[in-house]
Amino acid sequence: VISAAALVHVVVSGLATGSIYALMALALVIIYNATRTLNFAQGEMLMMSTFIGWAAYRAFALPLVLTIVVAVLAGAALAVIVERVIIRRSIAAAHWDVLIITLGLSLILRSVAGLIWTHEDFPFPSYFGERPIALGPVRLAPVSLGIIGGSLLLMAALYGLFGFTRMGRAMRAVAQNQRAARLMGISVERVYSLSWILAAMVGAVAGVLVAPVTFLSTKMGLIVINGFTAAVIGGFGSMPGAVLGGMLLGVIENLAPLYLPSGIRYSVPFLILVGILLIRPAGLLGRVERRKV
Amino acid sequence: VRGGRAWLGVLGAALLFWPLLVPGYFVFLLSLTLANAVVAIGLNLLSGYTNQLSFGHAGFLAIGAYTAALLTIHAPGLPVIVTLLLAGMATGAIGVGLGIPCLRLEGLYLTMATLAFGFVVTEVIMNLDSITRGADGLRVPAPRLGGLFLASDISRYYLVVTVAAVLVAAAVNLMRTRTGRAFLAIRESEIAAQSAGIPVASYKTIAFGLSAFYTGVAGGLFAFTVGYLSPDAFDVFLSVDFVIMIILGGLGSVPGSIVGAAVVTVLHDWLAAFQNFRPLIFGTILIACMLFMPGGIARALQPVFRRR
Numbered sequence: 001v002i003s004a005a006a007l008v009h010v011v012v013s014g015l016a017t018g019s020i021y022a023l024m025a026l027a028l029v030i031i032y033n034a035t036r037t038l039n040f041a042q043g044e045m046l047m048m049s050t051f052i053g054w055a056a057y058r059a060f061a062l063p064l065v066l067t068i069v070v071a072v073l074a075g076a077a078l079a080v081i082v083e084r085v086i087i088r089r090s091i092a093a094a095h096w097d098v099l100i101i102t103l104g105l106s107l108i109l110r111s112v113a114g115l116i117w118t119h120e121d122f123p124f125p126s127y128f129g130e131r132p133i134a135l136g137p138v139r140l141a142p143v144s145l146g147i148i149g150g151s152l153l154l155m156a157a158l159y160g161l162f163g164f165t166r167m168g169r170a171m172r173a174v175a176q177n178q179r180a181a182r183l184m185g186i187s188v189e190r191v192y193s194l195s196w197i198l199a200a201m202v203g204a205v206a207g208v209l210v211a212p213v214t215f216l217s218t219k220m221g222l223i224v225i226n227g228f229t230a231a232v233i234g235g236f237g238s239m240p241g242a243v244l245g246g247m248l249l250g251v252i253e254n255l256a257p258l259y260l261p262s263g264i265r266y267s268v269p270f271l272i273l274v275g276i277l278l279i280r281p282a283g284l285l286g287r288v289e290r291r292k293v
Numbered sequence: 294v295r296g297g298r299a300w301l302g303v304l305g306a307a308l309l310f311w312p313l314l315v316p317g318y319f320v321f322l323l324s325l326t327l328a329n330a331v332v333a334i335g336l337n338l339l340s341g342y343t344n345q346l347s348f349g350h351a352g353f354l355a356i357g358a359y360t361a362a363l364l365t366i367h368a369p370g371l372p373v374i375v376t377l378l379l380a381g382m383a384t385g386a387i388g389v390g391l392g393i394p395c396l397r398l399e400g401l402y403l404t405m406a407t408l409a410f411g412f413v414v415t416e417v418i419m420n421l422d423s424i425t426r427g428a429d430g431l432r433v434p435a436p437r438l439g440g441l442f443l444a445s446d447i448s449r450y451y452l453v454v455t456v457a458a459v460l461v462a463a464a465v466n467l468m469r470t471r472t473g474r475a476f477l478a479i480r481e482s483e484i485a486a487q488s489a490g491i492p493v494a495s496y497k498t499i500a501f502g503l504s505a506f507y508t509g510v511a512g513g514l515f516a517f518t519v520g521y522l523s524p525d526a527f528d529v530f531l532s533v534d535f536v537i538m539i540i541l542g543g544l545g546s547v548p549g550s551i552v553g554a555a556v557v558t559v560l561h562d563w564l565a566a567f568q569n570f571r572p573l574i575f576g577t578i579l580i581a582c583m584l585f586m587p588g589g590i591a592r593a594l595q596p597v598f599r600r601r
Contacts, residue, residue, distance in 0.1 A: 090584060100346075100540060104579030107573070108572070111572040112573065114569050115569055115570075266412075273405065273409045281398060
């Protein structure tokens with residue numbers, strides 16, 4: 001039997017993992033809503049921008065805040081390049097063409113990162129202390145709380161952006177109906193680029209937040225699969241759903257080893273993914289899209 | 294068509310005398326190429342014809358390979374053809390089992406579900422270590438055909454060539470059957486096919502089963518060719534390689550699948566010394582194909598063949 005205090009600890013670290021998944025899911029959903037395509041390279045873009053931030057940190061002994069800024073700017077720059085040079089050429093392509101292009105891109109990015117920085121694990125500086133914070137019998141890791149707090153801040157900023165700014169409204173309009181949005185004078189192409197940039201920036205923040213825990217390595221990009229699973233749980237296309245799905249996935253993943261044999265631990269996200277897709281393909285908060293022929 | 298038959302004869306002769314003409318390593322490489330070509334054809338039946346892109350075919354390959362290997366270990370008397378058939382059928386059954394729930398999924402959801410399937414398969418193999426020996430890997434004994442042990446690379450090469458030839462011929466002829474025509478109709482437009490009275494759901498499931506059958510048999514061929522199986526050989530990157538084969542070769546084309554498999558297998562071999570550049574090159578190939586050569590090599594070469 002597991003004590004309540006230990007359980008709280010596990011749930012909190014689950015929420016921390018979940019926040020990262022939620023940010024990854026948000027990044028995927030932002031691009032999906034604008035362009036109806038899945039960016040398979042989202043994880044590799046996260047990895048790349050975190051590496052660039054880390055390289056700047058090492059080269060110029062930057063303070064950590066500036067490291068984050070560098071990583072986010074690097075993510076944005078990467079998104080601009082990718083969107084302009086590759087994705088825009090394939091705008092009229094069929095539904096999984098962009099998926100395959102971004103698959104190719106993920107191979108390239110991982111390879112390039114490996115060539116520059118090798119495929120080893122590197123420690124990433126942490127902004128939070130090592131000493132656990134004691135709340136009565138419950139001990140919480142500061143880094144978990146930091147990740148949750150940082151993610152919530154970013155989510156609040158995104159909520160403000162989508163809810164209350166012209167740009168956010170334009171992005172939501174394009175998500176709802178592209179043709180109507182274009183007729184209202186919104187530049188759909190600009191929304192495409194903005195979505196790529198915004199998603200990459202969100203991903204970069206997630207990367208910088210998670211790197212102190214998981215170490216920095218070229219394998220980081222695989223997080224895109226968890227992000228996708230999180231987005232599917234919540235209902236692909238729904239931003240609150242992405243957050244909810246991420247948190248749920250993180251908590252379940254952290255609780256599973258306590259109750260399940262260790263053999264299937266790593267399969268948990270995949271089993272959840274398949275289960276959700278089969279039982280409720282529209283996810284928890286998603287709506288079924290109907291297509292007219 | 295007469296010209297085509299002559300070329301087929303030349304190709305057949307080349308395959309027949311290949312082991313006499315080249316050093317042993319190239320015999321092995323061609324065996325591997327042909328096994329991969331069978332997978333590519335199988336994947337193309339699913340992705341090229343019924344629009345169901347799979348990122349999990351390494352999982353099917355693993356199931357076929359382990360089934361064939363375990364059958365050879367535990368039932369050594371079985372003729373190799375029966376072993377391969379059983380491997381194909383076991384994998385095909387799992388394919389149908391995966392295909393039925395996947396009918397509810399479309400586009401990228403389906404792709405991600407197959408990706409998850411691939412991960413689960415390697416995980417299961419890893420954990421059933423009492424049967425599969427887990428991460429230690431499994432040595433595959435030489436298969437038997439009647440009283441004959443296929444112990445040498447060359448004898449196994451002829452096995453692979455024979456089986457691959459049968460499967461290629463079957464795939465080409467499939468397109469002239471009712472099922473094949475249904476696949477072609479679904480490829481052009483699922484909705485149009487449905488309204489023309491083609492039971493799309495059944496044919497999509499059949500495609501899953503057939504695709505898995507091909508991949509399972511190829512798994513058997515792979516097991517006998519390589520002689521050693523371990524779960525990490527069947528990771529997601531292998532599934533990605535198969536996708537590259539059909540994108541490069543051409544979706545919905547049997548010759549394209551073979552050419553794609555050959556290019557990818559040979560490139561892999563050439564670049565063995567430059568491990569780190571491999572994904573860079575394959576990623577570039579994928580993007581270049583999608584942007585500049587949709588339809589792959591098969592469509593790019595179509596005008597050349599049409600002129601004849």
